[in-house]
Amino acid sequence: MRTPENQAPAVLVQLPSIPLTAAAALLLIALSVIMAALQGSIVNHFTGTLDAAKLSLVLSMTSLNLAIIAGLMLVAMGIFEIFRSYRLENELRNLSFLLLLFLGLFVGAIFYAHLHFEMKVVGVSEDVKWHTMPILALKLEKDLITQMQNRLLVFEFDPEFSKIPVYSLYIRSAKIDQLNSNLPFSGLMSVQAFFQDDFNIVYDAKARYRGDNFYHWGSVKKSWRVNLSDNNLFNGLGKFNLINPKHPSYMLGPITSKILAEAGVMTPNSYNTALFINNRYAGVYEYLDQLDETFLRKNNWLPGDIYAGDKPKDENNWITREQQTWIVFDEPQRWDIQATFDGNVDRAMGNVAYLLENVNTSDANKFYAFFTDHMGEDYLRFLAEKTLVNDIHADDRHNQRFYFDPSSGKYIPIGWDQEVLPLPQDMTPDLIANRIDRQVLKFPWLVERKNELLYSQLNSFDENKVIDFIEQNKEDIEYPLLNDIDKHVADWPLSRNITMDEWRQGVEDMGQTIRSNYSFIRSSLSQAYVSISVADSGEVSFDVNGISGVKIVAPAGSCFKTKKHGREREYSCFAQGGLILHPGRGIRTEKVQLGRYVYDSERVEAVPISYVYDSNAGSEEIVEQLRQLRYYNSVTGQEINPQIERKAALSPRQSDFLSAGYSQHPWLYEEAPERQITWSGEMVLEGQHVFGRNDTLIIERGTVLSMKKDASIISFGTVIAKGTAEKPITITSYSGEPWGSFVMQGSNSYAELDYVHMSNGSGTNYGMVTYTGMISIYNGNAVIDHSVFSDNRNYDDLLNAKRGSIRIRNSQFFNSFSDAIDLDIVEHGEISSSIFRNLGGDAIDLSTTNPLIFDVNISGAGDKGISIGEKSSPQIRNAYIEDANVGIAIKDRSDPRIYGVIIRNTKLGAAVESFEKNWRYGGGGLGTIYDSNICDNSTVLYMDSVSKTTFVGNGGTVVCTGSSCDVGCKNELH
Numbered sequence: 001m002r003t004p005e006n007q008a009p010a011v012l013v014q015l016p017s018i019p020l021t022a023a024a025a026l027l028l029i030a031l032s033v034i035m036a037a038l039q040g041s042i043v044n045h046f047t048g049t050l051d052a053a054k055l056s057l058v059l060s061m062t063s064l065n066l067a068i069i070a071g072l073m074l075v076a077m078g079i080f081e082i083f084r085s086y087r088l089e090n091e092l093r094n095l096s097f098l099l100l101l102f103l104g105l106f107v108g109a110i111f112y113a114h115l116h117f118e119m120k121v122v123g124v125s126e127d128v129k130w131h132t133m134p135i136l137a138l139k140l141e142k143d144l145i146t147q148m149q150n151r152l153l154v155f156e157f158d159p160e161f162s163k164i165p166v167y168s169l170y171i172r173s174a175k176i177d178q179l180n181s182n183l184p185f186s187g188l189m190s191v192q193a194f195f196q197d198d199f200n201i202v203y204d205a206k207a208r209y210r211g212d213n214f215y216h217w218g219s220v221k222k223s224w225r226v227n228l229s230d231n232n233l234f235n236g237l238g239k240f241n242l243i244n245p246k247h248p249s250y251m252l253g254p255i256t257s258k259i260l261a262e263a264g265v266m267t268p269n270s271y272n273t274a275l276f277i278n279n280r281y282a283g284v285y286e287y288l289d290q291l292d293e294t295f296l297r298k299n300n301w302l303p304g305d306i307y308a309g310d311k312p313k314d315e316n317n318w319i320t321r322e323q324q325t326w327i328v329f330d331e332p333q334r335w336d337i338q339a340t341f342d343g344n345v346d347r348a349m350g351n352v353a354y355l356l357e358n359v360n361t362s363d364a365n366k367f368y369a370f371f372t373d374h375m376g377e378d379y380l381r382f383l384a385e386k387t388l389v390n391d392i393h394a395d396d397r398h399n400q401r402f403y404f405d406p407s408s409g410k411y412i413p414i415g416w417d418q419e420v421l422p423l424p425q426d427m428t429p430d431l432i433a434n435r436i437d438r439q440v441l442k443f444p445w446l447v448e449r450k451n452e453l454l455y456s457q458l459n460s461f462d463e464n465k466v467i468d469f470i471e472q473n474k475e476d477i478e479y480p481l482l483n484d485i486d487k488h489v490a491d492w493p494l495s496r497n498i499t500m501d502e503w504r505q506g507v508e509d510m511g512q513t514i515r516s517n518y519s520f521i522r523s524s525l526s527q528a529y530v531s532i533s534v535a536d537s538g539e540v541s542f543d544v545n546g547i548s549g550v551k552i553v554a555p556a557g558s559c560f561k562t563k564k565h566g567r568e569r570e571y572s573c574f575a576q577g578g579l580i581l582h583p584g585r586g587i588r589t590e591k592v593q594l595g596r597y598v599y600d601s602e603r604v605e606a607v608p609i610s611y612v613y614d615s616n617a618g619s620e621e622i623v624e625q626l627r628q629l630r631y632y633n634s635v636t637g638q639e640i641n642p643q644i645e646r647k648a649a650l651s652p653r654q655s656d657f658l659s660a661g662y663s664q665h666p667w668l669y670e671e672a673p674e675r676q677i678t679w680s681g682e683m684v685l686e687g688q689h690v691f692g693r694n695d696t697l698i699i700e701r702g703t704v705l706s707m708k709k710d711a712s713i714i715s716f717g718t719v720i721a722k723g724t725a726e727k728p729i730t731i732t733s734y735s736g737e738p739w740g741s742f743v744m745q746g747s748n749s750y751a752e753l754d755y756v757h758m759s760n761g762s763g764t765n766y767g768m769v770t771y772t773g774m775i776s777i778y779n780g781n782a783v784i785d786h787s788v789f790s791d792n793r794n795y796d797d798l799l800n801a802k803r804g805s806i807r808i809r810n811s812q813f814f815n816s817f818s819d820a821i822d823l824d825i826v827e828h829g830e831i832s833s834s835i836f837r838n839l840g841g842d843a844i845d846l847s848t849t850n851p852l853i854f855d856v857n858i859s860g861a862g863d864k865g866i867s868i869g870e871k872s873s874p875q876i877r878n879a880y881i882e883d884a885n886v887g888i889a890i891k892d893r894s895d896p897r898i899y900g901v902i903i904r905n906t907k908l909g910a911a912v913e914s915f916e917k918n919w920r921y922g923g924g925g926l927g928t929i930y931d932s933n934i935c936d937n938s939t940v941l942y943m944d945s946v947s948k949t950t951f952v953g954n955g956g957t958v959v960c961t962g963s964s965c966d967v968g969c970k971n972e973l974h
Contacts, residue, residue, distance in 0.1 A: 157281045157483035159274070163476040164284075167242070168196040168276040169207060169224065179209060187217045195226050197234055204229040210241055212311060215495035219244065219488040221283055225290070231919035235269070236298035238920070239290035242275055246490035247420075248498055248506025250481060251473045253286040255510065256389060256418035258469055262461035263385040263453075266378075266403060267415040268295065272473065274480040283484035284477055291401065291414065293339045294920045297870070300825055300848055302407055302802060305348045306338040306414070307355075309400030327396045329356055329435050341406045351404055351768065355411055359435050364664055367439050371446075373767060374410050375436075377453075380446060382413040383431060384454035388517060390421040392433040400434070407778045407802040407824075408746070409768035420510060423517045428547055429454070429524045430585060430604045442664050444582035444609060448549045451635050455525055463518040467511050474507050527606075528633040530581070531643040533650055534622050538615045539565060541654040542581055545608040549582040549634035550642075560625040562613040566658070567667055571616060574625075580634045584609040584663030609665065610657035612650065619646050679703055684734055688766060691715040693748040701755070702727035707739030712764040712771075714743040715751070723755030725786070733760035738793040740764035741771045747804075749780030756787040762817075763795030773800025773822065780804045790814035796841070797822045801829075809833055816840050819863075823849045831856060839863075843884070846872040846894075854878050861885065865903070868894045871921050876901065887911040887934065890925030890949060892918050901932040910939040914947035914960075925949055935969035 159166040175191035187209030195205045209217040210225035217223065224242040228234060245252065253270035260267035268289030275282045289295055291306050309328035328334045332353040340348045358370035371379070386394065393399050394416065401414035423429060430447065432438045440446050481487065481503060488495045489506075498506070527546040534540050540562065544550050552575040554560060559573040586607040615622050623644055631640050658665050672692050680700040686708035691697050697713075699705070699721035705713075711734075713719075723729040733739055741764040744751045761774030769778065774792040781804050788811065789798040796818040799808075805828035812834065813820035818841035823829055829851030836843040836858040843858040847870040854877040858865045865881035868874060869891040877899045881887045887903035890896060890913070903911040911934040914925030924947030931953045934940055943949065945962040952958075958967050 157274070157480060162274050162480050164272045164274055164480060165198040165287075166274045166276070167198065167287075168279070169226070169242075170194040170196070170278055171207060173278075184209075184217050187222070190225075190227065193226070195228065195234070203232050203234060211243070213246075213490060214493055215244060215246055215488060215490040219495040220486040221488045223285075233294070233920070233922040235287075235289070236922065237289055237292075237294050239292060239294070241288040241290055242273065243286045243288055244488055244495075245272075245284065245286050247510070248489050248502055249470075249510040250284055250477060250487070250489075250503060250506070251286075251470065251510070252418075252420065253288055254473060255420065255466070255470060256391070256415065257288075259389060259461065259466065260385055260415035260418070263381060263388075263457045265382050265385050265415050266299075266301075266412055272477045272480075281483065283486055284481045291338055291416075296339065296403065297848075297918075297920050301403065302405060302825060303339075303341045304406050305340050305351060305404035307348070307352050307400075307402045307404065307411075308336040308338050309334065309402075310336065310398045325397070328398065328400055329359055329396055332356060335400075348404070351411075354768075355402070359439065364442055368443060368664075368669060371440070376410065377449070378410060378412045379436070379440070380450045381453050382415065383437060383440065384450050384457055385415070386418070386433065387423075387429050387431045387450075387454055388457060388521065389418060389514075390423045390431070390517060391418040392421065392431065393417055393419045394433055396434045406769065420513055422513050423520050424603075425520060427603045428585065428606055429521045432587070432602060432604060438587075441585050441587070441604065442662060443669070444549075444584055444663050445666050445669075447585060448580070448582050448634065451525060451548055454521065455635050458518060458521060458525075463515050466514050466518075470507060470511050470514070525635050526633065526638060528583075528635070528638075528640055530631060530640065532626055532645070533654060534619050534626070534644065534646045535650050536619055536646075536648050538617065538619070538622065539650055540613045540615055540622060540626070541650050541657070542611040542613070543608045543654070544581045544583045544611070546583050546606055548636065549580050550640065551632040551634040552579045552581065553630045553632070555628055555630070558625075558628060560615070560622075560629070561617070562615050564667060565612040565614050571614075574613065575629060581611050582609060582666055583607070584661060586662045607661065607663065609663060610654045611667070612654060612657050679705070682706070684708065685711045685713070688712045688714055688740070688764070690766070691717050691719075693717050693746065696720065699729050701729065703729050705729075705731045706734040707731065707761070708734045709737040710740045710762075710764065712740030712743060712766070714741075714745065714764075714766050716746045716749055718749070719744065719751040719753075721751070721753050721756050725755060728755040728757050728788075729753075731756065731758045731761075736760070738762040741773065741795075742775045743771050744777045744780040744782055745769070746779050749777075751777070751780070751782040751784075753782065753784045753787050756784075758787070759790045760793065762793050771795075771800070773797040775799045777801040777804055777806055782806045784808045785810055787811045788814070789820075790816075792817045797845075800824075801826050803827065805829065811835075812837075813843070814838055819843075819845045821845065823847070823851065825849060826851065836861065842867045843881075845869075846874055848872055850874055856880070859883050864889045864909075867891070868896050868925075868927070870894070870918060872896065875899075883907065885909055886913055887937070888913070890914045890927045890947070892916060892921035893923040893926060895926040896928075898927065898929040898932060900930070901934070903932070903934045904936045906937045906939065910942040911935075911937040912940070912949065913942040914949045915942065915944040916946050923947075928952060934967075940967070940969040941965055 171191060171193045178191060179187050179189070190206035190208040193205045193207035195203045206227045206229065208225050209222050211217060211223045221244045223244045225239065226242065227239045231238065234240065243253065251272060254272055257267050257270035268291060270286055270288045273285050273287045275285045293303050296303055311326065326334060332349055335352045337345050337348045358367055361367050399417045401416040402411045403414055404411055430441060432441060440450070482500060487498045487503065489498055524547045526548070528548040528550050529544070529546045530550045531543045532540065533543065554573065554575040560575070561571040562574040563569065563571045584607040586605050588603050588605060590601055590603060617625065623646060626642070626644055631642050632638065633640055658667065672694055674694045676696045676698065677691070678698045678700065680703050682704045684706045689712070691714070693716045695715070695717040697715060697717070697719045699719070701723040721729050731742065739761050741761060742758065743764065743766070758775060763770065763772045763774070763776070765771070771778065772795045774789065774795070775798070779802065782801070784807065791814070792798050794817065798813050798816045798820045800822045802824045804826060806823070806826060807830040808821070809830070810833045813836045816839045820836050820839050820843050821831065822845045824847045826849045829849055831844060831851060831853045833855045836856065838860045839862055841861070841863045843861045843865050844853065844856070845867045850873045852875050853866070856879050858879065858881045861881070861884035864886040865884040866876065866879065866888045868889065871892060872894045873896060875897045879901045881901065882904040885907050886909035887906050888898070888901070888911070912929065914927070916924040924944050926948060928950040929952070941960060943960055943962040943965065948959060948961050950957060950959050951967045954968070958965065960967070
């Protein structure tokens, strides 16, 4: 037996006594409670010095961890008490202690290995500093605790009780492993999948991860891009996105999509959906349309270009840390071409370069000319909507999306990935999120128009309607979200899991932001001020300040004679019919502290603009005249009271009123006055004759316009060309070479052509638009009667119309190079009592157009008598078609109503053909044909397997498909 001198030590580790351990645990609990109680006060005290969000996280998680440590100490104390009560050997107690210690270290190692992995993945594109690691560790710990809490509260999700659509993705486990093998790069490689919609229709598809932030592909819940195979469509699209919502409300996409649509801004559709992946509930997502040609066609836009200005990607198709700060407006190569109307990416990239050239110019005149011709109202409407939600996310670095409309040459903005943020209360409601916004701000009348659109949007879809939409969404997604274990949202540079309480708070915050923004904008737009200085010399200065302009109206029958100082020679009656004077804007840069950092921040402020007039009356009379005028807020219509003062002379600032500050003076950019131009007799034209929106061109009866090669008439205004049967107006070639085109362009354009004979034209290019008709009506309106069009060359059509409206009566079309009449997405159309002969293509070609066609006589069409395509629904009565290759073709879900047609002697095809030509419309021909004579043809019908056309006549109804049809003719189906 060993003696005490040589006996082994009694313990390997000296454990604290039980009372001391309990006291330490209670102290930690007390500190945790105190820290939790004082958290709000501490955060408020250090606001402006430290980052409030990070400080709050540190305090809350420190409080929680103190409580956890105290709990672990009490648990350990209990275990040791158990050991002691059973009189276990000291070695066993020490071993147990070491096992607990190693378990803690093991769990900690796994935790920090997970954090290190996430930081490594994020570090590919985000510059995450080492000193942020403790904060990120606390975030990750909080996220794990929230996830455990969510798991305890989750029940099995039953799709039968869902108020939102329920979709499913099926992907083999090996393919998911492939997607996760080398994130983020591996997630961009599409894998085989199947997609099932809420009607249980299953589509063969390809799927991959999408998005350039960690919360899209790094968290448990991934964002998906789904590309259907075999030209299948879902929601009218072949590609779409299922996005992990980034905002705690879980409805940011649907809200902004709704506000954009209500504002009349081009936008992809978004709504909430529940998603299963391999029969496991993956949670609540946001569905989002993908932008491509199919998206354009679905929304009745002409196929055109789509340009995406986003953070540029490297050879791995990923964003490096260096590229995060690149400005997309610096180089065209930083843009992606997501669609083109002609397959020419080089041409499309040239259009991007032209956009950037004008956005970056320091020449205000150059930018204004470009903006007027190629952006205009569409961008101002978008800018107004962005102001409503304070979306600064479409900035100089990313989220720029533009549709280039080939019929107008305009770059039309697309709302994309918007945010909803509180508007700063210390500046004007003027957004300058990017270089375009900053340029627009220079022009007070553009700012005024933006404010008018903003005020209209405020009232047409007001905050109450937005809140109703939010509340309905909240009700719809609550049950699916309650059962969503992984309620991940964005939390740079990672993501975080939220509780249901945090979701409800997110919804509440969203509604409060909407109410606050709308209230602030209403208040701001009501601010309009004018002070008037009357000098002894007769000079009158109107100094306009505030957010909105001032509308001045003279009483009926009065005449206060003035002239613009230094701009006009003759006096005229002031403010007759109303006059709007605009305030200006300035930009000041100030230092703003956010946590430990100080930034330069731009603030927009209202500045006065002076408008100086000369009057030949005495100062007392001038003041009296001014008091008789009425003054209104030009946006809201509220009446305002001006300040009027007499002074010996105007101030130097008022006298130098045209000098440019940040805002350009409106008098330097006055719109061209109305003009009336008359052409008569015999004229020889060469080059392009362009007429503005305020011009009226009158071509008198009997006029002969002899057009030299490529000569064109291009009008953005009004053209009145009225001949007579005895004295028609003739527009033809000067020397036999084809001239260009007779063009009407834009919503302000309008043409009346009566007894006009037009021949030997072709087409032309102007303002980034190719006009393919000898007469081209693009986005305008035209009425044509008793006219003759013939013998066009080189370009496609005798007459081509896109959008707008057109009415053609009692006219003739001969010898076309291709189609006689081609109508694309024309809103209102009529073709009646007209004759078509010897045509190179179709007599009438319709795309997404629903005109009325009656009493037309067609003979010798080189292709189709009437081609009805791309979801058109015309009404056709009493058409006679003979000697065409095909009588009537019905394509791509077009659904015409056809009455009393006669089709004879088709040459190559059938009298009636129904088929799918363009897969993007999701089907073949439909339609109903009543009481028609189509039997006198070698082939009567051609139907493909996805078409269904109905024939009504002789007291019966026959539904024809690709497999069966009996309309009483021989050799019916081909």
